[in-house]
Amino acid sequence: MARSDGRPRVLVADSDDETLTRTARRLGRAGYDVLVAHDGEEALARARAERPDLCVLDAVMPRLSGYDVMRALRAERRTRPIAVLLLTVLHDQAGAFDPGADAYLSKPCSSRELHGFDR
Numbered sequence: 133m134a135r136s137d138g139r140p141r142v143l144v145a146d147s148d149d150e151t152l153t154r155t156a157r158r159l160g161r162a163g164y165d166v167l168v169a170h171d172g173e174e175a176l177a178r179a180r181a182e183r184p185d186l187c188v189l190d191a192v193m194p195r196l197s198g199y200d201v202m203r204a205l206r207a208e209r210r211t212r213p214i215a216v217l218l219l220t221v222l223h224d225q226a227g228a229f230d231p232g233a234d235a236y237l238s239k240p241c242s243s244r245e246l247h248g249f250d251r
Contacts, residue, residue: 139165141182145175145201146190146219155188155219172196176204179211191220206232 142164146152149170156166167182169175173195179187187205189198196204198218205211218233 137165139163140186141165141167141184142186142188143167143169143175143178143182143184144188145169145172145193145198147171147193148190151190151219159188172198172201176201179205179214180208183211184214186215186217188217188219191218202232 140163142159144152144156144159144166145168146155147170152168152170156168160166167178167184169178172189172193175187175189175193175198176196178184179201187201189201191198193201198220202216202218205214205216215234216232217235
């Protein structure tokens with residue numbers, strides 16, 4: 133869903149500042165309106181308040197994991213439609229879909245992989 137300016141809004145959440153900055157920058161250059169969060173609790177609060185079109189969540193974050201954020205988003209009617217992309221360094225990625233991820237990418241991911249999610 134695009135905003136009034138035509139740009140889809142994406143929330144990027146990662147506890148690693150370098151990864152967060154790099155991912156947000158890539159998405160911003162691709163034309164997204166980018167919001168950021170530094171941990172899962174902040175991500176959930178921003179998703180509830182801003183209702184982005186997509187959440188790009190690190191699987192392992194302090195306070196709430198990406199999995200916990202997904203479960204909370206899927207449990208609420210207002211946030212259930214938000215697409216979720218899980219970024220993970222975990223080797224067993226099959227579990228990424230259990231709590232409701234729409235897709236997952238292994239970290240580190242390339243710009244091409246990241247941009248290809250919405251195509």
